[in-house]
Amino acid sequence: MTTPLQPPPKKDPQKRSTAPTxxxxxxxxxxxxxxxxxxEGRFALQCCLECGAVQYPPRDACSSxxxxxxxxxxxxxxxxxxxxxxxxASPRLxxxxxxxxxxxxxxxxxxxxxxxxxxxxxxxxxxxxxxxxLDQAGQGVLLALPETPTPHQEDAPLMRALSADPxxxxxxxxxxxxxxxxxxxKALQDxxxxxxxxxxxxxxxxxxxxxALDALGVExxxxxxxxxxxxxxxxxxxxxxxxxxxxxxxxxxxxxVLERGDTAFAxxxxxxxxxxxxxxxxxxxxxxxxxxxxxxxxAAAWVNLxxxxxxxxxxxxxxxxxxxxxxxxxxxxxRAEFRPSGLRVMNLFFGPTEADDWYQPLPPPKVTTxxxxxxxxDGLQRGLEDVWCGDIAQDIRERFRRDPxxxxxxxxxxxxxx
Amino acid sequence: MARPASYEGVVLxxxxxxxxxxxxxxxxxxxxxxxxxxxxRSAGLKPAELDGFSVSSFTLFPDTxxxxxxxxxxxxxxxxxxxxxxxxxxxAVRRAARAxxxxxxxxxxxxxxxxxxxDSFRQLLSSxxxxxxxxxxxxxxxxxxxxxxxxxxxxxxxxxxxxSDFGRICVAQRANALKNPNAVMxxxxxxxxYLSARPIADPIALFDCVMPCAGAExxxxxxxxxxxxxxxxYATLSAAIERHNAHPDDPIQxxxxxxxxxxxxxxxxxxxxxxxxxxxxxxxxxxxxxxxIEDLGFCAKxxxxxxxxxxxxxxxxxxxxxTSGGQLSxxxxxxxxxxxxxxxxxxxxxGQANDTQVPDAKRxxxxxxxxxxFDRGLCSSATVxxxxxxx
Numbered sequence: 001m002t003t004p005l006q007p008p009p010k011k012d013p014q015k016r017s018t019a020p021t022x023x024x025x026x027x028x029x030x031x032x033x034x035x036x037x038x039x040e041g042r043f044a045l046q047c048c049l050e051c052g053a054v055q056y057p058p059r060d061a062c063s064s065x066x067x068x069x070x071x072x073x074x075x076x077x078x079x080x081x082x083x084x085x086x087x088x089a090s091p092r093l094x095x096x097x098x099x100x101x102x103x104x105x106x107x108x109x110x111x112x113x114x115x116x117x118x119x120x121x122x123x124x125x126x127x128x129x130x131x132x133x134l135d136q137a138g139q140g141v142l143l144a145l146p147e148t149p150t151p152h153q154e155d156a157p158l159m160r161a162l163s164a165d166p167x168x169x170x171x172x173x174x175x176x177x178x179x180x181x182x183x184x185x186k187a188l189q190d191x192x193x194x195x196x197x198x199x200x201x202x203x204x205x206x207x208x209x210x211x212a213l214d215a216l217g218v219e220x221x222x223x224x225x226x227x228x229x230x231x232x233x234x235x236x237x238x239x240x241x242x243x244x245x246x247x248x249x250x251x252x253x254x255x256x257v258l259e260r261g262d263t264a265f266a267x268x269x270x271x272x273x274x275x276x277x278x279x280x281x282x283x284x285x286x287x288x289x290x291x292x293x294x295x296x297x298x299a300a301a302w303v304n305l306x307x308x309x310x311x312x313x314x315x316x317x318x319x320x321x322x323x324x325x326x327x328x329x330x331x332x333x334x335r336a337e338f339r340p341s342g343l344r345v346m347n348l349f350f351g352p353t354e355a356d357d358w359y360q361p362l363p364p365p366k367v368t369t370x371x372x373x374x375x376x377x378d379g380l381q382r383g384l385e386d387v388w389c390g391d392i393a394q395d396i397r398e399r400f401r402r403d404p405x406x407x408x409x410x411x412x413x414x415x416x417x418x
Numbered sequence: 419m420a421r422p423a424s425y426e427g428v429v430l431x432x433x434x435x436x437x438x439x440x441x442x443x444x445x446x447x448x449x450x451x452x453x454x455x456x457x458x459r460s461a462g463l464k465p466a467e468l469d470g471f472s473v474s475s476f477t478l479f480p481d482t483x484x485x486x487x488x489x490x491x492x493x494x495x496x497x498x499x500x501x502x503x504x505x506x507x508x509x510a511v512r513r514a515a516r517a518x519x520x521x522x523x524x525x526x527x528x529x530x531x532x533x534x535x536x537d538s539f540r541q542l543l544s545s546x547x548x549x550x551x552x553x554x555x556x557x558x559x560x561x562x563x564x565x566x567x568x569x570x571x572x573x574x575x576x577x578x579x580x581x582s583d584f585g586r587i588c589v590a591q592r593a594n595a596l597k598n599p600n601a602v603m604x605x606x607x608x609x610x611x612y613l614s615a616r617p618i619a620d621p622i623a624l625f626d627c628v629m630p631c632a633g634a635e636x637x638x639x640x641x642x643x644x645x646x647x648x649x650x651x652y653a654t655l656s657a658a659i660e661r662h663n664a665h666p667d668d669p670i671q672x673x674x675x676x677x678x679x680x681x682x683x684x685x686x687x688x689x690x691x692x693x694x695x696x697x698x699x700x701x702x703x704x705x706x707x708x709x710x711i712e713d714l715g716f717c718a719k720x721x722x723x724x725x726x727x728x729x730x731x732x733x734x735x736x737x738x739x740x741t742s743g744g745q746l747s748x749x750x751x752x753x754x755x756x757x758x759x760x761x762x763x764x765x766x767x768x769g770q771a772n773d774t775q776v777p778d779a780k781r782x783x784x785x786x787x788x789x790x791x792f793d794r795g796l797c798s799s800a801t802v803x804x805x806x807x808x809x
Contacts, residue, residue, distance in 0.1 A: 024555050031552035057553035057792055063666070082670050083575070085560065085567035086620040091540035092559035100617075101558040105568050105670050105793065113669045115557045115568075115793065125575065141556050 002121055005155035007168050007194060008296040020292040020341045021094040025137035030058035033072045038132035038140035039385035044072040045110060056112035077129045078109040081144065084118055094136070097293075098157065106130065106144055116142040117158055121150040133162040134383050136292070136342035138335070154381065163383040164301035164344050167192030169243035174280060176200040176220050178248035179355035180305070180369045182212035187373035189216060191381070194297060197238055199223030199249075201230075225249040225276030235283035240291070245284055246303040246376065249276050252358050256318035269323040277304065277327050281334055289341035301344040301380055304331050305372070308349040308393040311400050312407050335385075346379050348372070351392025365391045422686060428515040429645045429652035429806050432461040432638040433764040435742075437600045438749040442533050442632030446477040447489055449531035449751070453634035454490065457527055461638055461650055470496035470526030470639070472514055474506035474753040476542055477532045496523035503788030504700040505660065506530055506753055507635075507760035508799025512658045514639035524644065531634025532752025539630045542752075549792035560619045563627055565790045566703040567619035572670045573705050574621060577720035581621060583727070584704035585612035587739070588625050588746050590731035591701065595743025597733065597773035602629050602749035625746070626703050633751030635761045642806065651768040651809040656781075656802040657686035663796050672720075674787060675798035676713035684715065687802040691716045694802075695779040696738040696766055698759030700787040701746050706795070707739070710785045714800060738776045741766060759784045760801070769808040780805045 027035065030046070037044035046058045050067035054075070061068050084104035087095065095101050104118040106128055114130070122128055128144035135141045143162055146153060154165060166188050173181050176198035185196050198213055201224035213220055223234040225247075235242075251272035253265045260266065281302075288299035309317055310324035328347065335345045352359040353367045367390035375389040388397045399407040434456035436449060450473065458465060471494040473483040481489065483499035496517050500506045510528040517523045543561045545551075558564055573579060592607035607625060615624035645652040659682055661675025676683075684690050691714065699707040708722035717725035729737035742748055742762040745755045763782035765771040771779075786799040 024551070024559065026551050028548050028552050057549045083568040083572035085558075085564050085571060085622070086617070087558040087560035087564050087567075088617045088619060089563065090559045091543065091561070092555075095559045101560075103557040103560070103564060103568075105572070107669045113793065115554050117557055135556060137556075139556065 001150055002152040002156045004152045005168060005296060017291055018097075018293040020289070021097060022137045022340075022342050023094045023135050023139075024092065025139055027139055028058065030060055033058060034132060035134065035138070035140035037072060037074075038134050040388070041382050041384050042074050043077055043130055043132040043142075045075045045112065046070050047073045054111045056114050075108070075110040077131065078147075079106040079128050079130050079144065081105070081118065081122060081124070081126055081128055082107050082113065084124065098161070102158070104144065106142075114142050116144040117162070118144045119146060119153060119158060120156050121146045121153055134344070134385060135162060138339055138342075138344070160296070164244060164346070164380045165191075166244060166377060166380050168194050168296050169300060170195040170197070170241050170297060171244045171246065172197045172199065172238065172242045172284070174199045174223065174225060174245065174247045175249035176209065176213055176218075177207050178250060179209065180353070180372055181248055182209045182216070183369035183373040184246065184248065184376060185213060185216050185218045187370075187377045191377045195219065195241075197221055197242070199225070199234060201225070225279055226271045228279050231279045231283045235287065239284050239287040242284055242288060243291075243297050243299050244301050244303065244380065245280065245288065246305070247277060247280060248305055249273075250305065251323075252317070252320055252356055254316045254320070254358055256315065260319055266319050266323075269320055270326070273323040274326040274330060277330055285334070285338070289338060289343050292342045299343055301346055302334065302338065303346045303348065303376060303380070305348050305350065306331070308351055308388070308396045310349065311396055312404065312411050314411055344383065344385065346384055346387065348376055348379060348387040348389055349393045349397070350389040351396070419682070422682065424686070425515045425519070425655040425658065427642050428518050428639065428655050429642045430511065430637055430639055430655060430764050430803065431645050431650045431652040431768075432457040432636075433761040433770065434460060434636045435600050435758070435761055436531070436633045436635075438602045438631045438633035438751055440534070440602060440629065440631050440749070441536055443535070444533055444632065446475045446531055446533045447481070447486065449533055449632055449634040450475060450486065450529050451490055453531055453636035454527055454529050457529070457636040457638055462648060463525060463638070465490070465492060468492055468525050468527055469494050470514065470517055470523030472498040472500060472510045472526060472528040474500045474502070474510065474530035474756060475532050476752045477538060494523070496526065502756070502797045503753060504702060504756040504795070505786035505788035505797035505799040506756035508658060508784065508786040508801050509660050509797070511639065511655060511760065511801055512660060512799075515655055515658070518639055518641055524640065526639040527636060528639060528757075529634060529636040530753040530757040532632065532754060534630050534632040534751070547791045550790070553792055562702065562790055563619040563622055565793065566705065567622040569671050569794070570621055570703065570705040573672060573708070576672060577723070579705075579708065579723040581613060582609065583723035584626060585609045586726060587701070587704040587707055587731065588612055590735070591740050591744045592747045593732045594741050594774060595747030598742045598748065601743045601747055602631050603743065603747040607747075622703065628702055628745040628750035628755065631749035631751050633749065633754050635754045635757035637761055637764055645807070650807070651770060652806040653764045653767045653803040654806040656688065656804050657683050658799070658801040659683045660797070660799040664798065671794035672709070674709055674713050674795065676710065676785070676800055679800075680713060680715050683800055683802065689781065689802070691783070694781050694783045696741055696763070696776045696782045698740055698744075698763050698782065698784045700756065700759065700785055701740055701744040702750065702755065702787070704746070706787055710787065714783065714785060733774050733776050741771065741774045741776060756786055756788060759786070763803050767803050767805045
């Protein structure tokens with residue numbers, strides 16, 4: 001059984017941080033579909049549209065009928081461990097530093113035989129449950145877990161490598177004033193976070209969430225994402241111990257281009273939602289990238305909270321949507337820039353929330369702060385890249401996947417005139 | 419399936435092995451040239467007389483057999499490149515023999531060789547196959563050691579073979595290698611040393627693994643008339659089979675393609691396993707040697723450990739096996755590992771094996787196995803050689 005993970009000892013500041021190494025990243029284009037599903041926490045395999053065969057590894061033609069038409073379908077997760085090995089020698093640095101490494105051959109209930117990472121609590125030739133996870137190269141890999149969860153299974157070194165689990169990690173929530181911050185802090189604390197910091201702009205102005213943060217023992221520190229100096233100052237103070245950064249800073253006002261009449265709010269939205277993210281990344285990003293292999297409380301993830309209107313413009317928040325689209329595109333750049341270090345970028349897309357005043361006129365369903373906080377923690381524990389929180393975000397994701405143009409047309413109706 | 423035509427009139431001659439080196443600063447081109455020159459010299463042929471050339475190599479990049487013709491100054495009218503790793507020799511022989519019979523070439527050199535720089539093995543792994551890149555290396559990056567560890571683990575579970583059973587193969591081969599001056603391994607190996615060696619990828623330990631090194635192997639294929647005119651000792655080719663991607667629906671590999679063609683092999687050879695004076699299996703890991711011994715009809719599936727338990731596998735024993743030490747003790751010079759058994763078998767049946775000579779060896783089985791594309795070896799080959807003319 002997995003040994004429970006102990007809080008790490010205080011770091012010797014004179015000790016060199018271990019430089020990040022990564023598992024192999026190269027994949028064929030066909031194999032990237034496994035990654036795409038794993039990014040959302042789904043285990044999917046390639047199915048032939050003509051004969052229905054499920055095949056693995058992914059191919060460019062069906063090995064049963066030579067058809068070239070495929071669909072990636074979610075698969076039942078069950079399987080049996082046919083054979084296993086514990087690797088003691090590898091020419092790849094990432095694995096050398098983590099020896100011994102357990103891997104095995106799993107016969108899937110879905111048909112194919114796959115190689116997978118094997119959790120230490122699985123018995124020889126036992127039953128397993130397969131999950132697709134992103135590894136530190138940001139690529140999808142298959143993980144065999146015990147069929148029923150074992151105590152502390154999340155604490156195994158393998159699981160730490162395939163997640164951004166908040167347990168024993170130090171977390172910065174960038175905007176203490178966000179209505180989501182108290183629930184988020186509570187959920188992270190419940191998940192075992194070692195320390196939670198929150199950045200606070202305009203400290204002289206009272207706000208309802210402050211008491212809750214104090215009660216939780218959150219360390220509230222001054223930072224305004226629109227002020228480069230304040231971001232750099234906080235990064236200087238706690239950047240070396242920020243393991244997970246969650247950007248909750250958000251400027252939201254309704255209105256389209258014509259309705260607004262001027263660019264004032266648009267400028268504010270860009271300052272907070274787009275340039276704020278950039279300032280944070282420039283101040284905290286390099287330090288976090290350098291600490292990805294730094295033991296139990298290594299830097300693990302960067303989290304952006306984005307309105308699902310980042311995917312397709314949503315009225316009556318037309319201009320705000322543009323700032324979200326900009327932030328989303330920036331997050332993709334961050335992914336590319338963080339990749340060599342293995343630092344993850346998780347985007348959580350949400351629909352209208354209960355807590356943001358400006359969503360008050362919109363009809364339900366709306367996302368509660370607790371649901372949003374749970375989704376962040378769950379996403380980190382599973383190492384996801386894209387989390388779709390709430391019914392509306394999931395609906396938009398599905399419609400976007402089917403046809404982005406149809407979705408755009410549906411979202412931009414002119415209404416029946418006279 | 420049609421019965422393949424006889425290989426009558428075709429012979430294998432001029433076996434040549436370079437000494438192996440753990441690391442080399444030279445290129446695959448150098449090693450292949452060295453072995454080619456050795457084979458041509460022993461046959462008294464000039465390079466210009468060579469009109470057929472067959473190459474197996476992993477480290478020629480960016481060149482292929484085509485680039486080698488210009489590099490080495492050859493003008494062949496028949497050219498082949500066989501990227502089948504451990505099955506290469508058997509496949510090369512099959513193709514070359516048919517070319518000789520058809521008159522497409524008169525003298526064919528079959529050569530396999532590779533270099534081994536300090537970092538070659540890691541680089542070779544990283545570009546080995548698409549399925550390995552997509553679906554096996556991300557899981558611990560153990561390379562072939564990990565892949566064969568999985569097969570070995572399942573084989574042991576399924577058939578009850580033990581580490582000692584595998585160890586006996588390795589220990590006997592080390593004894594054979596000590597009589598082969600070209601072998602990389604120079605020290606004796608005991609079963610205790612085998613069993614207590616450091617683990618590499620459980621259940622595989624150090625002495626289950628081959629030593630990557632640099633070297634090359636070569637031989638010539640020509641008509642019997644040509645060999646006799648030149649007064650060369652030669653082996654005749656009684657039978658040859660090959661198969662690729664056999665049993666794709668087996669969830670894990672416990673058998674190879676030989677099972678599909680074993681009857682063809684012995685039928686064409688006109689003899690059986692019991693008639694072999696020596697056996698050369700492809701021994702990248704000892705479990706694979708057991709698989710070949712079973713699948714080629716020496717014993718029933720899963721019984722190789724029992725079959726070998728009371729056999730003496732050394733050159734003077736009752737079941738001479740991998741008489742030059744094989745790859746496990748000779749070293750694996752890349753694709754030359756697929757040739758080591760063939761070249762040694764030609765030496766054996768022509769009486770040129772010197773210190774590793776099996777007394778009065780007349781018939782030899784040479785088996786090949788290659789290319790773990792994802793989870794299993796895809797290529798299998800086997801040939802039966804007989805004494806044509808002794809040295």
